[in-house]
Amino acid sequence: MSSDRTRSAILAAAEKLYADRGFGDVTLRDIVAEANVNLAAVNYHFGSKDELIAELFVTRSLATNRERLNALKLAEEKGGGRAPIDAILHALVGPTLRGCLGPDREGSTAARFMIRASIESVPPIRRIKNREVDHLRKFIAAMRRAMPGRDDADLYWGLHFALAMSHHTIREKERLARLSEGQCDLNDVDAIVDRVVSVSVMALTGGEAPARKAPSKVAAPHGRLTRQDL
Amino acid sequence: MSSDRTRSAILAAAEKLYADRGFGDVTLRDIVAEANVNLAAVNYHFGSKDELIAELFVTRSLATNRERLNALKLAEEKGGGRAPIDAILHALVGPTLRGCLGPDREGSTAARFMIRASIESVPPIRRIKNREVDHLRKFIAAMRRAMPGRDDADLYWGLHFALAMSHHTIREKERLARLSEGQCDLNDVDAIVDRVVSVSVMALTGGEAPARKAPSKVAAPHGRLTRQDL
DNA sequence: TTGCAATTCAAACACTTGTATGAAACTATC
DNA sequence: GATAGTTTCATACAAGTGTTTGAATTGCAA
Missing domain, CATH: 1.10.10.60 (Homeodomain-like)
Known part of the structure; x- marks a missing residue:
């Protein structure tokens, strides 16, 4: 051993x-x-080198997805099988943002690795990301339950924009900090999550504007993988 | 010669x-x-190889930025020096989206190159992108004129989210198409631009929801550069 | 035509890369 | 303590990389 x-x-x-x-x-x-x-x-x-990178990314990615689904399950249970839209979006973007931003996670190797993976996108990582579709469908299903009237296309666009805002914030946080000369506080992760969720909700509801909050955990260290995937 | x-x-x-x-x-x-x-x-x-890549990217990037500023100038002239916020955002995201998406530009080498540059982000390209800050400040200035009461931080976040949605749509259009099983029409660029602008406006106004449109041109072929930058 | 600069070319350089090999060292079981 | 299986190690391999060189060729001006 x-x-x-x-x-x-x-x-x-x-x-x-x-x-x-x-x-x-x-x-x-x-x-x-x-x-x-x-x-x-x-x-x-x-x-091989690629399999090493894949294992690295799968480990972290699995942890984030687990958190997401936990938060979603919690929200749905609390709502009696039907979570409110803002809680669903919170479950979606919260773990990702919390995992990559924030003063505590700042120096964390895991956080910086995921930021790097989000920026560079090398082949083995891209392969894994491409299998995330099934995972996202669970959120689409929850959103459909939360907004029964809405067109599916609108739901997809809403989820897409929510991911857009969170990933772009992670990718370009340096640039935003420089552009805004520090006026955008990138250390207040909760505020960022709330902002992303609130805009996403507006995108989905067409301009009424609620937005509350929901819980979230942090990432775990590497456990050994059984060569499973995402 | x-x-x-x-x-x-x-x-x-x-x-x-x-x-x-x-x-x-x-x-x-x-x-x-x-x-x-x-x-x-x-x-x-x-x-060197890197300078070749840089020249390639600078050429296309310059063309997009020129279009953006043209559209902004037009909108401000029409509004007597104060363009409405949706026109400003339209000027910002329209050229980028129109340059990379749409059935006519689909097969275009320039479009596919810019998509690739948006996905892969190799060092010479990253260096150039980092100098885009000054260019974006012009849009912040216009936004400040359009929404005098607003906190600067809100303006930066609004611009950031607008770029997030347009870039993420370009980067991940394949995934969105697959996830939505074709229900999100990625060929209707005008509709996409309107959607991005409308959500961005909501993000900035906090949920009132206007959104009109504005014009835009397409990219030009390579002219020789005088080793200038962005 | 001559001369000179700009351009092209084949070839080599110097180095790095991920991967494979086969012997040595270690570990646990009987 | 011998044996079989696992893990480590130094080393070599084969291929590919961007870049440089120095001689040919070309194009243009005097």
Whole structure:
């Protein structure tokens, strides 16, 4: 079982280096140097560089999706099987934003890795992201229950815009900070979540404007994967 | 002046290949093969691979920004120096969306190149994008004139969200099409622009909900640059 | 035509990349 | 303590990368 130490060391080193310097700039030799293991260990434990990256991303991605679904389930239970639209959107964007922004998560390797993955989008990560559709459909279903009259297309657009605002905020937080010269507070994650949710609700309702809040957790460290996917 | 033929051939070949296969997958040898020129020609005419990419992106980016500012100027003139907020947002997101989406631009190399640049974000392109701040400030200024009472932070968030929705739509149009199983019409660009503008206006006004339209042009082919930047 | 600069070309350079190999070291079971 | 399976290691491999070189070729002006 000492192999687990090597495996974990590689995962940790890779996540750190990718978070710091991006996928294009980090070689396997950099990773094994950081992890203090042999070069061949990566291929021995993961098969290839791409599979290493995939496992890294799947782990974090699974954690976020789990949080999302938990929050959604909680909201639906509280509403007796029908969650209000703002709670649904909160469950959708809250975990992502909370996982990547905020002063506590700021220095976190996991957060910076997910930000990097959101910016660079290398092939193994893109492959995984493409399978997220089923996961999102669960939110569409909940939205349909919350707004029975609405056209499906409007629901899709609403979900799409909600993801747009949260991902773009993560991707471009530096630029927004610079553009606004600090006037946009990117450390107040709750306020950002509320803002994204409130705009998304407006997009869906066509301009009436409610918006409350809902709970959310943070990400967990790496557990070993059974080569499952998203 | 036969050098210009080589230069142009390289630019055209590079844009096509990058658009088709992405930056990570295309080598200089691929480009010179497509362009039917010698390998050394790239470094002779552009200095380096990165400078070639930069010139490619700057050309298209400049064209979009020119369109944006034209539309903004037109809207402000029509309003006597004070354009309505929806016209400002239309000027901001219209050229970008129209340049990348729509059935006519669909097969366009320029459009596909810009989509690729929006997805992959390679270092020379990121460097250029980082200088877009000054350009965006002009829209902030116009928005400030249109909504004198509003907090600056709200204006920045509104502009940020408008860009979020348009860029995310460009980046993830495939996914949205698949998720919605064709129910979101990604060929009706005008409708998309209106939708993005209308949501952005709601985000800025807090839920009253107007939204009209404004004009826009298409991109031009490559002219020679004088090594200027954005 | 001559001369000179700009351009093209084939070839090589210098280096990095992910991956494979096969022997050595380790670990746990009998 | 011998054996079988797992893990580590140094090293080599094969291929591909952007860039440079220096000689040919071209185009244009005097």
